[in-house]
Amino acid sequence: MPTPPTAPPRTCVATVSLSGSLTERLTAAARAGFDGVEIFENDLLASPLDAAGIRARCADLGLTIDLYQPLRDIEAVPAGLLAANLRRARHKFALMNRLGADTVLVCSSVSPHAVDDDDLAAEQLARLADLAQDFGIRVAYEALAWGRHVSTWDHAWRVVEKAGHPALGTCLDSFHILSRGSDPRGIEDIPGEKIFFLQLADAPPLAMDVLQWSRHHRRFPGQGGFDLAGLLRHVLRAGYTGPLSLEVFNDVFRQTEAGPTAVDAHRSLLVLQEAVGLRELPPPVVPTGIAFAELVTADADPVTGVLAALGFTRAARHRGKPVDLWQQGEARILVNTAGAARRDGTALAAIGLESPDPAGATRRAEALLAPVLPRRRAPADAPLEAVAAPDGTELFFCATGHPGLPDWRADFEEGERAAEEPLLTHVDHLALVQPWYQVDEAALFHRGVLGLDARESVDVADPYGLVRSRAVTDPQGRVRIALSVGPAAGDDTAHAQHIAFATADVVAAARRFRSAGGRLLAVPANYYDDLAARYELPDAELETYRDLGILYDRDEHGAFRHCYTRTVGRVFFELTQRDPGYRGYGAPNAPIRLAAQHDDRTR
Numbered sequence: 188m189p190t191p192p193t194a195p196p197r198t199c200v201a202t203v204s205l206s207g208s209l210t211e212r213l214t215a216a217a218r219a220g221f222d223g224v225e226i227f228e229n230d231l232l233a234s235p236l237d238a239a240g241i242r243a244r245c246a247d248l249g250l251t252i253d254l255y256q257p258l259r260d261i262e263a264v265p266a267g268l269l270a271a272n273l274r275r276a277r278h279k280f281a282l283m284n285r286l287g288a289d290t291v292l293v294c295s296s297v298s299p300h301a302v303d304d305d306d307l308a309a310e311q312l313a314r315l316a317d318l319a320q321d322f323g324i325r326v327a328y329e330a331l332a333w334g335r336h337v338s339t340w341d342h343a344w345r346v347v348e349k350a351g352h353p354a355l356g357t358c359l360d361s362f363h364i365l366s367r368g369s370d371p372r373g374i375e376d377i378p379g380e381k382i383f384f385l386q387l388a389d390a391p392p393l394a395m396d397v398l399q400w401s402r403h404h405r406r407f408p409g410q411g412g413f414d415l416a417g418l419l420r421h422v423l424r425a426g427y428t429g430p431l432s433l434e435v436f437n438d439v440f441r442q443t444e445a446g447p448t449a450v451d452a453h454r455s456l457l458v459l460q461e462a463v464g465l466r467e468l469p470p471p472v473v474p475t476g477i478a479f480a481e482l483v484t485a486d487a488d489p490v491t492g493v494l495a496a497l498g499f500t501r502a503a504r505h506r507g508k509p510v511d512l513w514q515q516g517e518a519r520i521l522v523n524t525a526g527a528a529r530r531d532g533t534a535l536a537a538i539g540l541e542s543p544d545p546a547g548a549t550r551r552a553e554a555l556l557a558p559v560l561p562r563r564r565a566p567a568d569a570p571l572e573a574v575a576a577p578d579g580t581e582l583f584f585c586a587t588g589h590p591g592l593p594d595w596r597a598d599f600e601e602g603e604r605a606a607e608e609p610l611l612t613h614v615d616h617l618a619l620v621q622p623w624y625q626v627d628e629a630a631l632f633h634r635g636v637l638g639l640d641a642r643e644s645v646d647v648a649d650p651y652g653l654v655r656s657r658a659v660t661d662p663q664g665r666v667r668i669a670l671s672v673g674p675a676a677g678d679d680t681a682h683a684q685h686i687a688f689a690t691a692d693v694v695a696a697a698r699r700f701r702s703a704g705g706r707l708l709a710v711p712a713n714y715y716d717d718l719a720a721r722y723e724l725p726d727a728e729l730e731t732y733r734d735l736g737i738l739y740d741r742d743e744h745g746a747f748r749h750c751y752t753r754t755v756g757r758v759f760f761e762l763t764q765r766d767p768g769y770r771g772y773g774a775p776n777a778p779i780r781l782a783a784q785h786d787d788r789t790r
């Protein structure tokens with residue numbers, strides 16, 4: 188990795204990537220730590236502030252205006268049109284002088300009047316650059332992937348090179364380059380000072396019209412499928428030292444709060460800069476296990492009843508707070524009855540992550556703009572470092588049983604001892620439901636802040652909508668978190684969180700739960716007929732699964748058997764028996780489970 192330069196590049200965000208009034212967008216960008224903005228023409232036109240007012244507001248916020256955009260359909264047009272275009276440009280350049288913006292974006296023409304003639308395009312862009320120069324402005328020419336005649340980065344660069352004008356350079360936009368599958372290596376041959384601007388956007392792989400893809404589905408770096416680090420390396424090797432600017436057109440960001448979007452955006456740029464060695468951040472401290480999951484509830488009885496039937500004992504009680512530790516093997520559930528009752532009943536509010544370096548984990552989280560939570564502790568309590576995930580879940584960095592580091596369990600007084608051998612050994616995974624607009628942000632957070640790996644996203648059919656789910660894990664599979672987004676927010680079934688426990692014998696664990704009075708989620712008989720058709724399972728085994736409601740899945744590495752408790756408030760529990768090589772979560776069974784849960788709720 189190259190040594191980071193003394194000053195990392197400036198970071199910008201396009202106003203079009205955030206929602207709200209122009210003032211709201213600027214405020215959000217500044218608060219999230221951006222250095223500058225690209226102002227989109229429509230955002231300026233719609234603002235009650237005039238150019239001088241916008242300039243003053245940006246100055247107050249500590250933001251520069253690094254780009255004004257766009258001038259469209261300028262080049263390679265008949266002479267009459269060129270005169271009109273230059274007249275329009277003169278207006279905009281005067282405006283930019285009032286705004287204090289010195290670079291204008293010109294995207295390649297989509298006009299039916301444009302002709303396929305690079306010489307003409309170069310000549311007219313040089314005329315525009317001449318005019319711009321009079322205003323102290325530079326013109327950055329960008330190939331739109333759907334440009335009429337110029338649609339690739341190298342074609343745009345050839346036109347710029349041909350024009351040979353000092354006030355004309357190129358603007359590279361990762362979306363236009365990578366969406367077309369263009370080879371970006373040749374970018375290294377562009378003289379760095381002729382790359383006037385760099386726009387960065389990621390996007391998920393979608394087979395669709397490129398204009399629609401670009402205008403609705405761009406995402407922040409690391410949230411799609413493009414190799415942005417690879418592209419950025421080429422641009423840096425060319426000698427580019429200008430800003431890194433996020434230009435993300437996205438339907439979700441247009442309609443959700445600008446503040447969190449701007450934080451998500453800036454975090455994505457920090458992670459990207461770290462990946463290419465432009466910025467040094469406190470290194471990730473990958474969690475090594477789940478220390479506990481904390482449930483908050485106004486009424487503990489229903490959930491502790493389920494835990495007791497599952498074989499948990501109340502192993503300890505907090506010295507100063509109404510928090511009980513329920514434990515079985517290495518699976519620990521805190522049941523917290525402090526504070527006001529939550530309207531939605533029992534909910535998973537916090538996760539304790541085992542960390543080899545809790546203070547280091549917090550430093551990284553803070554550097555990546557995660558809110559660090561005030562320590563909730565009495566003077567005698569062990570210090571616990573905690574940050575908030577985007578969905579509000581509190582993440583505690585714990586060092587359970589680590590000599591030399593404070594142990595959170597020191598705050599607890601011992602309670603009951605386990606009477607029998609634990610059938611449940613540890614937490615297999617946690618499933619957290621995200622607000623519908625936040626799943627990409629959540630995945631980036633868990634990857635960037637916690638150093639977990641994000642898996643492919645899977646779509647699961649729910650009877651009343653679609654659940655998108657994406658797992659993040661550590662390399663050894665000791666921490667597995669499934670992030671999902673459900674359909675309408677009012678749908679309680681798709682919005683329940685769950686805690687999955689691991690067992691070496693799911694049949695025994697399910698039987699014990701049932702004989703202790705627990706109720707397992709019933710699974711339709713049709714499912715088992717299908718299972719018999721799909722796998723050669725012995726009849727007796729199939730019968731047992733049918734009786735207990737155990738679901739079955741298999742991949743090339745092994746099998747997965749799992750069953751579910753009924754839902755309490757907003758949470759339910761899963762019992763899982765995972766062959767060592769199996770890497771999934773039983774996703775093929777999720778539609779059956781969701782339908783059974785809907786059915787169970789209406790019973």
Ligand SMILES: O=C(O)c1ccc(O)c(O)c1
Binds near residue numbers: 386434
């Ligand atoms: O979709 C567009 O029109 C558009 C405009 C300006 C850009 O920089 C861009 O990448 C796309």
Ligand SMILES: [Mg+2]
Binds near residue numbers: 329360386434
């Ligand atoms: Mg662009």
